[in-house]
Amino acid sequence: MNDFPWLSVLLVLPLLGAITVALLPRGRDALAKQTALGFAAATAVLGIVLAFRFDSGGPRFQFTQSTPWIEAFGVDFALGLDGVALTMVVLSVVLVPLVILASWRDAERSGGTGVPPKRSVKTYFALILALETMMIGVFAATDVFLFYVFFEAMLIPVYFIIGSYGGPQRSYAAVKFLLYSLFGGLVMLVSVLWLFPLSSRKVSEGGLGAATFSFEELSGMTIEPTTAKWLFLGFFLAFAIKAPLVPVHTWLPDLAQQAPPGALVLIVGVLDKVGTYGMLRFCLELFPGAAQWATPVVLGLAVLSIIYGAILAIGQVDLKRLVAYTSVSHFGFIVLGIFGMTYAGQSGAVLYMVNHGFSTAALFLLVGFLIVRRGSARIDAFGGVQKKAPVLAGLFLVAGLSGLSLPGLAPFVSEFMVLTGTFTQYRVAAVLAAVGIVLAAIYILWMYQRTMGGPATEQVSGLSDLSVREKVAVAPVIAVIVVLGFFPQPVLNVINPSVETTQTVLDRPGFRPQITGDVAENGARP
Template sequence: MSDFPWLSVLIALPLVGAFIVGVLPRERETLVKQTALGVSLVVGALALVMAARFDTGGARFQFDEKYWWIKQFGVHWAVGVDGIALTLIVLSVILVPLVMLASWSEDDRSGGVDVPAKRSVKTYFALLLTLEAAMIGVFAATDVFLFYVFFEAMLIPVYFIIGYYGGAQRSYAAVKFLLYSLFGGLLMLVAVIWLYPLSSKSTADGGLGHGTFMFDELSRMNIDPTTAKWLFLGFFIAFAIKAPMVPVHTWLPDAAQQSPAGALVLIVGVLDKVGTYGMMRFCLELFPGAAKWATPVVLGFAVLSIIYGAVLAIGQVDLKRLVAYTSVSHFGFIVLGIFAMTSQGQSGAALYMVNHGFSTGALFLLVGFMIVRRRSARIGDYGGVQKAAPVLAGTFLVAGLSGLSLPGLAPFVSEFLVIVGTFSRYRWAAVLAVSGVVLAAIYILWMYQRTMGGPKAPEVEGMKDLTAREKWAVAPIIAIIVAMGFFPQPVLDVINPTVKQTLARVDRHDPAPKTTGNVAENGARP
């Protein structure tokens, strides 16, 4: 099955599933859910089989396919995965069925209290499958134009999920999300189109001699430094909005507050990774000189995101907005690791993308379960939940501790690698970023104390603990968080070869360790 079109099948299956769900009778809601869940499980199983066949010592892009799409403009249906893209696809296909399982109950009002009394179940699950196809496509695309198509296609299901299944201010949040994303996408489109005539130039002028959007060919071009800076900004701003980084992050807290918690797992856990993935893949490798030029400013904004996001998280009174602001802080760490341009920093950043998806995914799922029970997202409406629902409180504690990167849980390894990798080249940025670790302990533990600890609030009296379905939805994520906290090496083995290739393209090497005294003069002693 070496010629099996793995990635095209993984993209097509959810779309076929969405179509099947769409034509099922509206009143057959159980069948709709079972069909959608079954399709997502098949997609997940195929993706895991594909991942098991990935050769960490082989070519960078594997399972690649290349067919003409729009030949007149050099556009291909071209897909393939390297180590980082593979791990993000696996993250996506694991989370989608768990989100469906968590959203199974028709009484799920995790988007807020003021939601439509009767929402279309089949539309919601069809949108989730459509979103899954777009997420796989955006990480698999090796044609820059195709990447842009999937980048924009993701907006459609997310817009309708927020706009119809969200809370009281769902229309405002959906439009704000769309406008921010379209603005960034427009800038990237200009940069993508600009690449075509540059590639058409003769090799003597730094081009390829033929128009193309293929990533591997564009990465070999020599672009004029001034032009490269403008192109870098076009891509970077789009990715910074998606990430989200301060100061273009404000769409996320509003979207988080209004969205259903299940959809939030995918929006923050996967979609936002497109921003940091794009920085690492396109900003660094297509425009290495411009990336070095912009590094000091980007590092400054990364540190600002870490501190600003953490400080605002401390002051939140809404559970979903609080978790959203923690993500702003965490994405600052990811960007910091990417632009530190060291092997440890970038490996940590790539691993952080995966770990953050599981950690934040668990938090949002549990917050959604709480909102369904209490009909409120306000922290002040909770208290003493651990007495009424001990399993819910216990899993919430593990998910929260992973959010503050407790040793032994998955995010700790990635955050540690980011800080160490940054410290070796930009000490000032690493030292300032450490304050985010301290602030994380404050906002996570204080949130837990206010909601789970203390005397039992009258409002949580009789609150039900996690059901069997809810346990099945969150248990795999908790298991992954613990397992990757103790044994992250298999994932790092997949990521590291891609990191080395990225650093080679940017022409960056790890700083040599500094030595002093006689050891520096006479060499290391036995």
């Protein structure tokens, strides 16, 4: 399985596509789009093949490869996938070609905002492919320093996509995103570099073979409690900003309002998952004691995100800002499941990351199609769309219902697992979080009623239904939402072994919160 450098090829393929598209002659827009779509489709095929070759009963990290990079500091170019990382990589490679197909004309008209783009069409698609490389790298990295490099490198294509192809206030949104992310990244860098002397000290004590940034070796290292708390905070702050978690979430609504809808699919659907992925992978496994120490505060922030994000979503008049605030609420559920410290909650959280990726992708793609037709993202620019574009309205309804976790659609299972898993340990947090379900029904159904329901207004009298290209772009996402709503087990089979490993780390003496009362008496698994 490991003889062929699967992950290196998966990394290089979209990067090669980005370079190829960038080198095409200026003005060959159609060729640039076709080339980008071809490379993205090839990457998706390779990623799906990789998923089928993954052995859920095998070693935790598979398709591993490691090459010395900065030997003086024990840094390796080390790649590998466990079940959690695999699901995130597959989510990334599946969404990119669909985004390219849906964004066929975004670079020419800045996603329907009417603001002329600053750069060429080929640059837009080259940046999308470059971003794909960074997303694959950040999930595949098994060296902590390499993870940090990809974590920061993702900022570059996102900054230029927003700043060059966004709306009227794109420069403000791009700079705000960059400053928030850079601040979090710099704080995390301090923690990453702090790990080196700690691993070096273990070398002298005979604890490790060499000073290292290897995740697998560092996860077995005992760190003095006070030091572990500071290191945890450095990592957690960066991941909370990326997630985004209240109160460090304010960059997302501004970015969402200005960014092209296709780019938003990747930013909110995939890139932001790096935050919750990092919490589960690094915060919990490298610093389990500190994670337990911080759990009450983190759970409070998660519940605050769920309720605050949902309330603000209700009051939005811009479709993209509304969907952005729903994501703030949904990320609160994911963090709740991770720090609920239960097997069911963490499995549900990872499944929620996958389901939210597809659910949000569907919403942003369809919102993008609406914006292109009306030239506006304001909710009051629509009304009665279902009379003129029934297919668009029908798919929008399915995507919206998945956003409120309707039974039978993918997010329901994951949200149910998060709440039940959290309830076994933190009942108050779980009950308060359940309020978000009621609020979700309000903001989703009200959004649908205001945009799609009622008689067709004069503003949408000439609105056309989805084209074949647009149907092909959004249909696979809707199909996944429906299929995973009824059959989530194949994804859970891949996720669960990795979550069990995390639970093993958290089960170390002193790291597991005590369960009291009838929960413990009934033998519920924490």
